[in-house]
Amino acid sequence: MHILITGASGMIGRKLVARLVEAGELNGRTIEKLTLTDVGAPQPPEKFAGKVDAFGADIGDPATAARALAGRPDTIFHLAAVVSGGAELDFEKGTRVNLDGSRALLEAVRKSGGDYRPRLVFTSSIAVFGAPFPDTIADDFHLTPLTSYGAQKAMVELLLADYTRRGFVDGVGIRLPTISVRPGRPNKAASGFFSSIIREPLAGEEAVLPVEDSVMHWHASPRAAVGFLIHAAGLAGGKLAPRVNLTMPGVACTIAEQIAALRRIAGDKVAARIRREPDPLIAGIVAGWPRRFDPRRALALGFKAETSFDAIIRVHIEDELGGKVAI
């Protein structure tokens, strides 16, 4: 089994590599080779017995796809992307990476010819949806993104479905929830506070909450996201076709419920480290985001997320904090 991962240095990419290396296999087949690419050359994983080809490259350059596919990987995890805020600030860069880079990868697979038809798992996002929304979003709700990132992801979903329908590739698109608790330092993403109000208090630091406690959103842990990717890689294609793009399960909860979970797990003192500082700009952006889904197809296909925000916090404490909290 030869696996290609684009965006291998990103937060999800690194966790995916670690999980695959630990397992040593994917869907019952031994992993013999990993091809890893990102803007800079990804760090080759330690403790991996197989071959590694790790190289830095611009996914927006069609030559990158050709190089990445040279060894005909059996499974491709296409994670590389310019994030939402970045694609909004730099339209041309977002288009080049998110749309043209993905298309170049699909084209390179198509042009490989013969009977080469790898499983390609594409990380889409709930950013393909845009307000106004019903209270709960069904699997057959339309995609009307309100960011260029969301539009680019939605276009690649369409390409992936058509390339799969035509037999050029064996695609699965998974729409990730907002990933909480995102490890690392706070960033400037408008969604950053969903993670920082948990992460910073658990680390003994203050966090700023810019929106009302009543704001509801759709979450899954980084561990669950990696689980989605691995499950998607093993799904029988026939179970999906022709609708190969799936909204992933998650936890719908309000900010108040997030804080209550934090208090249950880490106590009042930790929860008191959240400072309310309303920001109408961020509140306005968040108002256009989906709150809750009814992801029946993904659940029926066996995708599993946490079922409470408590569980999401526990995953963070286990995976990022070595089980310890700064009380």
Place this chain on the structure above:
Amino acid sequence: MHILITGASGMIGRKLVARLVEAGELNGRTIEKLTLTDVGAPQPPEKFAGKVDAFGADIGDPATAARALAGRPDTIFHLAAVVSGGAELDFEKGTRVNLDGSRALLEAVRKSGGDYRPRLVFTSSIAVFGAPFPDTIADDFHLTPLTSYGAQKAMVELLLADYTRRGFVDGVGIRLPTISVRPGRPNKAASGFFSSIIREPLAGEEAVLPVEDSVMHWHASPRAAVGFLIHAAGLAGGKLAPRVNLTMPGVACTIAEQIAALRRIAGDKVAARIRREPDPLIAGIVAGWPRRFDPRRALALGFKAETSFDAIIRVHIEDELGGKVAI
């Protein structure tokens, strides 16, 4: 008022040019110039007092968009496309014209810079939808096309919405029903019989019906389609944003209802010219097509279609047969 029409030599394009020339104005502004393009140079319209720039060009070549936009048209009707069957047979050509050609046009508008922000009316299609369907398809139903043509149209809808949201263009996408009764000779399109079972009998010829009488589909006349385009050109953009792509109204009727309408209008002898010759291949293709929509947004915005198949047949007799039927 300067108007650009791509695909100006097509069936809808010619009728749109004729209607605009006859009116002499669009939304209360005198038409001073028409820029018309298609694969071959379109025939310049007779009896038009303004300027005409009619040229043949490949819309898949980015230079075409630059030339078409050189005079900064106020309104653009982007009709050029490789049709459904063509895009399915020749994937690269369909992608090049339907996706890349449309994107080149949008990019040329974006790069024009300054305050240039023309109204761009894009003809999408109900081919953006794919089975399975509910009995009636609502405006918020997802797009899961089952043809490359439908996927390409859906991707351009996403581009159009994002370019409009960002202020690069003032777009409106209209999803046309199947156009019935399509004038001219029978073609090999799988949908051809919806028109030919009316057109041929009215012209004294036999027509072949390859599907069951119970098959339901969504129709509008060529005259209604031109009406949609003109209405879309005059809509205030603020009424649409951010969901600028609209399913057009139409008539949902079965083959049996089509034939009953033909019998009411032209008599038993004409209706008897339909010969049933079941074709499982065509029946299978048609089974994946939408039957009926509930196009509330378009109706609320003032788009008007026929309300019966009788009316659609009468339009054909008036517009194509000079009011005469071969009894």
